[in-house]
Amino acid sequence: MYLLRLALASLANRxxxxxxxxxxxxxxxxxxxxxxxxxTEARASFASTISGTDLIVGARSGSVNLLLYSVFRIGNATxxxxxxxxxxxxxxxxxxxxIPISLGDSHRGYRVMGTSAAYFEHYRYGRGQPLxxxxxxxxxxxxxxxxxxxxxxETLGYGLGEEIVLAHGVATVSLVKHDDKPFKVVGILxxxxxxxxxxxxxxxxxMEALHVDWQxxxxxxxxxxxxxxxxxxxxxxxxxxxxFMLGLNSKIATFAVQRExxxxxxxxxxxxxPGVALQELWGLMGTAEKALLVVSxxxxxxxxxxxxxxxxxxxxxxxxxxxxxxxxxxRPWHIAGLLVLEAFALTLAGVLLGLALLYLGIALAQGYVxxxxxxxxxxxxxxxxxxxxxxxxxxxxxLIGSVPAWRAYRQxxxxxxxxxL
Amino acid sequence: xxxxxxxxxxxxFAWPGQDELLDIPAFRxxxxxxxxxxGPSGSGKTTLLSLLGGVQKPGRGSxxxxxxxLGALSAxxxxxFRVDHTGYIFQxxxxxxxxxxxxxxxxxxxxxxxRAQRARQRHGSVDKAAASLLAHLGLKEELLTRRxxxxxxxxxxxxxxxxxxxxxxxxxxxxxxxSALDADAREAFLRLLFAECREAGASLLFVSHDQSLAPLFDxxxxxxxxxRASRPVEA
Numbered sequence: 001m002y003l004l005r006l007a008l009a010s011l012a013n014r015x016x017x018x019x020x021x022x023x024x025x026x027x028x029x030x031x032x033x034x035x036x037x038x039x040t041e042a043r044a045s046f047a048s049t050i051s052g053t054d055l056i057v058g059a060r061s062g063s064v065n066l067l068l069y070s071v072f073r074i075g076n077a078t079x080x081x082x083x084x085x086x087x088x089x090x091x092x093x094x095x096x097x098x099i100p101i102s103l104g105d106s107h108r109g110y111r112v113m114g115t116s117a118a119y120f121e122h123y124r125y126g127r128g129q130p131l132x133x134x135x136x137x138x139x140x141x142x143x144x145x146x147x148x149x150x151x152x153x154e155t156l157g158y159g160l161g162e163e164i165v166l167a168h169g170v171a172t173v174s175l176v177k178h179d180d181k182p183f184k185v186v187g188i189l190x191x192x193x194x195x196x197x198x199x200x201x202x203x204x205x206x207m208e209a210l211h212v213d214w215q216x217x218x219x220x221x222x223x224x225x226x227x228x229x230x231x232x233x234x235x236x237x238x239x240x241x242x243x244f245m246l247g248l249n250s251k252i253a254t255f256a257v258q259r260e261x262x263x264x265x266x267x268x269x270x271x272x273x274p275g276v277a278l279q280e281l282w283g284l285m286g287t288a289e290k291a292l293l294v295v296s297x298x299x300x301x302x303x304x305x306x307x308x309x310x311x312x313x314x315x316x317x318x319x320x321x322x323x324x325x326x327x328x329x330x331r332p333w334h335i336a337g338l339l340v341l342e343a344f345a346l347t348l349a350g351v352l353l354g355l356a357l358l359y360l361g362i363a364l365a366q367g368y369v370x371x372x373x374x375x376x377x378x379x380x381x382x383x384x385x386x387x388x389x390x391x392x393x394x395x396x397x398x399l400i401g402s403v404p405a406w407r408a409y410r411q412x413x414x415x416x417x418x419x420x421l
Numbered sequence: 422x423x424x425x426x427x428x429x430x431x432x433x434f435a436w437p438g439q440d441e442l443l444d445i446p447a448f449r450x451x452x453x454x455x456x457x458x459x460g461p462s463g464s465g466k467t468t469l470l471s472l473l474g475g476v477q478k479p480g481r482g483s484x485x486x487x488x489x490x491l492g493a494l495s496a497x498x499x500x501x502f503r504v505d506h507t508g509y510i511f512q513x514x515x516x517x518x519x520x521x522x523x524x525x526x527x528x529x530x531x532x533x534x535x536r537a538q539r540a541r542q543r544h545g546s547v548d549k550a551a552a553s554l555l556a557h558l559g560l561k562e563e564l565l566t567r568r569x570x571x572x573x574x575x576x577x578x579x580x581x582x583x584x585x586x587x588x589x590x591x592x593x594x595x596x597x598x599x600s601a602l603d604a605d606a607r608e609a610f611l612r613l614l615f616a617e618c619r620e621a622g623a624s625l626l627f628v629s630h631d632q633s634l635a636p637l638f639d640x641x642x643x644x645x646x647x648x649r650a651s652r653p654v655e656a
Contacts, residue, residue, distance in 0.1 A: 002531045006517075006520075009517075009520055009524075010517075010519055012519060013518065320514060321517060324517055325517075325528075326476075327474075327509040327511070328509075328528040328529045328584065329500065329501075329503065329504025329529050329533050330532055331497060331500045331532075332500075334532070416471045416474070416476035416477070417470070417471065417474050417476055417509060417511075
């Protein structure tokens, strides 16, 4: 179409302003898409952190708090629960499997979790995917064996056979180390993209062995000390754990079991449905996420207004161009069409450049984001929703382009064929 | 005798809220004629050209171009009619600076099917028509692909002339096309323009305040004499 050729030639003549405009739009498009993609992926990875677990049980506190420390390894439990409470519900006739969780120690900023073999068997994430061992095996008889999450192994550069020392407490710099009882790496899990990657798994016996000689929250000294070798021969049955996860025989029983746990006479317990708690937690973060999206829409709007300003400013200088076009036969609607096309072309170029920047950014940052935030940003073609966003931007450009188009239309009717000098 | 190319009859025009600016009882331009119309600024010259171009509608009376009453056509039909039958040359900066010389010349053919068709009939293609006109007007072939604003003013005016003539419109309206040229260039330009108009069989309506050019034309008129509404103009 000839009008398009004219619009592009005229834009090329003003290439500096045009390029700046395209660049501003491109950056805003990149920002919008990046926010959208991170948002979608964050939500997806968030929702797929845990699956298959029907109930999570811990000491009575808030459901979000329980979810945070038991699944996300954030924050701490307010209290422990007794081992017999766990046993009581593990043997419940509705319960298919139970995973005990014992928390409280760490290694160089990564949380250590004491658990049983049931964890490797029953824990599910994503769409029901089980945990898989990438190297080695899961911990067995010896209490001083540790299985590493993928990120722990990768970031700290640990391989099988490595001896590591766990620290008491969860601070990054810990003052009290369990350096008398080193653990040996026997297995490394495959990457899951969930907090499992950032966890060191030991057996409950190992967890017990670490603290077997502790009194009132401080390590024993001198004669009271128990060596690793001595600990191996002691009774390492834990008396308390932090929380446990339950899988039920039938989903229908979930609420009944939950009520039963919450009403348990033995000690105050709280049972939560992970899906509900996840939603609750996401609802808390949703505000920030929506704010981010609103901000990026405003950035897009700013980009488009920048374009409007650039085109409107150019109109006055281009009265002659319009008059010449009128004198060679362009109708006023041609003039208007020229400006709409111009706005559309600028925005289209901006959108395409924005997409290119997005993919370049993802390609460059993918590894870093995965390692730092456990978020996998796929280099996928735009989703239907993203196409709709881009379409909305182009639609907005047409709408905005009609403003200078209308002005030029009026102007060209008034100016006619000649511009008085 | 053939019908006149332009015929004005009891034409009157006033801008909204102003006194009547034009009041022309009668005016004719014959087919193939070259006419010098002397029009100092303020005499209503620009308005008359707008009326002839169909950009404005007369307040009263009629304008006939090739026998068609412009006042009876819609705005869009007048636009069509103008580009089909009239070529324009203005004072200066006539060209779109960002297009090549060739594209500038071909512009009217993109907006008028009739002129594109005539250009093809006569020269085989619009491209050839442009090249041939430019050659006749003394522009070398290597200039064709240059950007229009890289040419001298004199060259640009010849490109503008080629653009006005492509596709053989019946009428060429020139509004002070030579005012930016020096005296020698002015006459040379006019001779080329006359020759091409004759070749194309077009009438030329040449508006200028420079009386010294008048003897070169078939006929010379003063807008002030023609227009009963004209007020005394400050010198």
